Amino acid sequence: MALPTRQVIEARNVSKAFGENTVLKDISLSVKRGEVVSILGPSGSGKSTFLRCLNRLEIPDSGSIKINGKPLGYREEKNKLYELRHRDLARQRRAVGMVFQRFNLFPHHTALENVIEAPVQVLRRPKGEATRNAMDLLERVGLGDKAGHYPSQLSGGQQQRVAIARALAMEPDALLFDEPTSALDPELVDDVLQVMRSLAHDGMTMIIVTHEINFARDVCDEVVFMDGGLIVEKGPPSQVLANPQHERTRRFLKMELSEDL
Template identity: 50%
Template sequence: MSSVHAIAHSYTPRWPEKPDAVHAVELRGVGLSIGDQGILNNIDLAIRKATTTAIIGPSGSGKTTLLRCINYLARPTAGEVWVGGQLVGHRERNNRLVPAGERLLRHHRRQTGMVFQKFNLFRNMSILENVAFAPVSSGICTREEANDRARRLVARVGLAHKLDSLPEQLSGGQQQRIAIARALAMEPKVMLFDEATSALDPELSREVLHLMQELAEEGMTMIVVTHEMSFARNVAHEVVFMENGSIYAKAPPAELFSDLAPERVQTFLAA
């Protein structure tokens, strides 16, 4: 459960038109405040389909909160979030938008798969059961179909021989690969990664980053909060630098990782 809570609100949308079809995610004027404290400030960001966007910046700059606003684990207090052409987190009532209830939010969240810093696997379930759980519990497929899907995805991440294992019998890198398989089991339009390698040592990090690179090459739309600058430089199509709850700079990696970047970005990368 997020510690960030939104103030209930309703409003007439600033941007009545739907996003362009080339965009998988679009944030329009997104803000989040707790009392007088601004956490995110007027974020405008469009993510093209089949691309990887890396979000970098100092700790406390709002990177994780931005990611959580996309699937409404944190509710923005301003602006709009669109995923797959759908306005997330709201429904229409009397020609006005009002906050969506939890049932509709669960439907919206199916469009995004999220991988956290910690693996959050169910300790008392086998790997097969972990990956099959969400599709069955959400009612999108039968248990048999979910098990078939889980077997394919676990094999996809190179761990078919671990189907009957418990999470504690896997290394950290293996558990994170299973967490990715579990997110993919819901067949999301977008994958969100929140520092997916931060709890791993360098060798195990390479396992996970290699899998993420494969997903990027296969055309999965991904938004990746990361401190892995080599991933941002070599895999991402666009890099977003955040500071103080705002987007400070946004550019292709060839530009952001060069002397063309703003001085603040260069200072951060040098450190």
């Protein structure tokens, strides 16, 4: 039976400041189950901060975020919101996995051990079950033969694919990617993007902060362009990338595409 189409992530009027620097200004974005959304924009536009707000690594100053229809970080009772206890928040955050720019693998664990750590420690899965699932995931990202390798023995692209497998091991409803290829040598980027293409093909809900214009054009259902803490423009790739309506979007895309030549 097909899952109903509904909002997995719903952000409404989210704002965030660090001291006097307002990084997010009234941001609203909804992502349905199975959708892939890319967020483009120059450095300092608020992209990564917004992503971190979506799984409570940063707490917005105002606005609301719902995951699967429930307020992130709160329980709702008689039209009032009460902050969740740490354990309940951790359970809620499992619905939204995060893949970071710098991999963040445990250096003293093998690839396999990195992938099984959270299912065993957080989900309390039996180690044998977690190991079988982790091996399936490593095969899925093309690293079944690297299960016993430590991060220092892997390329940056391989480490990032382990990080993706680790996020998938928690069986999230959505994955957030924070510039997952920006720390990689150019020849290593394609392997990571191919894994992400496969996830999109399989129906994984994803929000991807990226500078990979071609990936956004080919894979994403919606493209969001941010600048100065604002969503300047959003829509299907055929609109935002091929026929942007705002001059700021046009200038950014022209610069990005010229750097790729």
